[in-house]
Amino acid sequence: MYNIKEAFYSLQGEGAHAGRPALFCRFTGCNLWSGKEQHRSTAECTFCDTDFVGTDGQNGGRFKTASDLLKHLDTLWPTNKSHKYIVFTGGEPALQLDEALILEAKKRGYTLAIETNGTLPLPKGIDWICVSPKTSKPLVVNQGNELKLVFPQSHLPPSDFEHLAFDHFYLQAMDQAALPNDQQRVDSPQAQTLRYCLQNPQWRLSLQTHKMLGID
Ligand SMILES: C[S@@+](CC[C@H](N)C(=O)[O-])C[C@H]1O[C@@H](n2cnc3c(N)ncnc32)[C@H](O)[C@@H]1O
Ligand SMILES: Nc1nc2[nH]cc(C(=O)O)c2c(=O)[nH]1
Ligand code: SF4
Ligand SMILES: [Mg+2]
Numbered sequence: 489m490y491n492i493k494e495a496f497y498s499l500q501g502e503g504a505h506a507g508r509p510a511l512f513c514r515f516t517g518c519n520l521w522s523g524k525e526q527h528r529s530t531a532e533c534t535f536c537d538t539d540f541v542g543t544d545g546q547n548g549g550r551f552k553t554a555s556d557l558l559k560h561l562d563t564l565w566p567t568n569k570s571h572k573y574i575v576f577t578g579g580e581p582a583l584q585l586d587e588a589l590i591l592e593a594k595k596r597g598y599t600l601a602i603e604t605n606g607t608l609p610l611p612k613g614i615d616w617i618c619v620s621p622k623t624s625k626p627l628v629v630n631q632g633n634e635l636k637l638v639f640p641q642s643h644l645p646p647s648d649f650e651h652l653a654f655d656h657f658y659l660q661a662m663d664q665a666a667l668p669n670d671q672q673r674v675d676s677p678q679a680q681t682l683r684y685c686l687q688n689p690q691w692r693l694s695l696q697t698h699k700m701l702g703i704d
Contacts, residue, residue, distance in 0.1 A: 490557050490584055491516035494545025497564050500575060501698030503618055503636050504656045505601070508573060511565055512704070513557075515578040515585070516540055516548075520605055520622055523579075533605065533622040535638065537663050540579030554588040562596050572598045582608035582629075590614065604629060620660075621649065636694055638662050639681045650690055659684060660694040 493514045500508045517523070521531035523541040528534055543549050547564060551557035565572055574593055576585050582604050590613040593600055601616035606629040610617065617632030624643050631653035637646055639659040646659060662677040678695070685691045698704065 490551045490554070490589070491543050492545075492548045492551065492557070493540050493543060493579065495547040495561055495564055496704045497566060498698060498704045499701070500573075500601075501696050501701075501703075502660060503658050503694050504634050505616070506694070506697050509571070510601070511561060511572075511574045511598075513561055513574060513576050513581075514538070514540060514545070514548075515576065515581045515583065516543055517583055518578055518580040518605075519583060519607060520580065535641075535662055535664070535667060537666050538579070554586075554592040557589065558592040558596055561593075569597065572596070573601065574598045575601045575603060576614075577603040580605055580608065582610055585611060585614075587611045587613065606630070619654070624648075627652075634658060636660050639684065640677060646684065646688065646691055657691050658694040659691045660696065663696060663699065 493516045495513050497511050500506055500510045518540055520533035521527065521536055551560060581602055585602065590600060590611055599615045601618065602614050603618050603620065605622045606619035606627040609628055618634040618636050619627065619629050619632050620636045620638060621627060621644055634656045635649055635652060635654040636658040637644065637649060639662060650657060659681045661681040664677065681693055685693045
């Protein structure tokens with residue numbers, strides 16, 4: 489059974505593939521936060537910008553088999569059947585993404601990407617692995633295509649990650665819109681991130697461009 493919060497066709501807004509048309513499949517649930525506001529301040533990940541609870545979002549639902557889910561997702565890819573690209577996200581997609589789903593997506597011609605917090609092992613066959621660290625515990629997924637660290641996180645300096653085997657290193661300015669006012673910073677995360685990249689050119693700036701565009 490696969491539990492899907494929502495699924496939608498949009499542009500990848502973040503990181504190295506920003507601007508690329510993509511189908512997003514957002515799984516329900518995360519291992520670092522319950523998704524309930526009353527648990528946010530004590531969660532392992534406290535700044536999440538996403539509702540991943542339940543299956544009630546657009547095109548969400550519960551799907552018995554990989555084939556059922558892919559059949560559903562494939563209806564959301566527009567008429568032109570080339571350059572098919574799917575981003576598995578969540579919540580934490582590594583809780584549900586398995587080889588059966590990967591094989592089914594490949595059968596339908598998709599290139600596959602994942603957005604993961606890196607704390608859980610991944611199945612084989614994912615074409616683009618983006619790890620976004622949240623805790624100071626050692627990463628289970630410590631190599632991949634893109635390391636995209638939300639910045640700043642006081643307990644996670646970028647220097648802790650720059651030796652890892654990733655092709656691209658991004659700092660993504662933290663969006664604080666979901667946080668209580670007293671936890672918002674005076675010096676904006678965007679300004680801090682910009683400054684850090686200028687001083688440490690291994691790192692590139694990632695902005696959440698979908699939010700600027702007002703799209704999903
Ligand atoms: C909602 S998460 C889901 C995937 C996975 N659980 C993870 O954390 O990577 C998708 C992406 O949004 C980023 N993100 C979450 N909250 C954010 C925020 N407040 N500001 C900027 N990026 C954020 C995450 O770091 C991750 O790269
Ligand atoms: N457009 C768009 N790009 C994204 N890249 C990563 C996202 C995510 O929530 O995982 C995301 C998202 O929610 N929307
Ligand atoms: S790990 Fe990802 S999905 Fe889970 S709470 Fe953090 S940002 Fe949200
Ligand atoms: Mg998002």
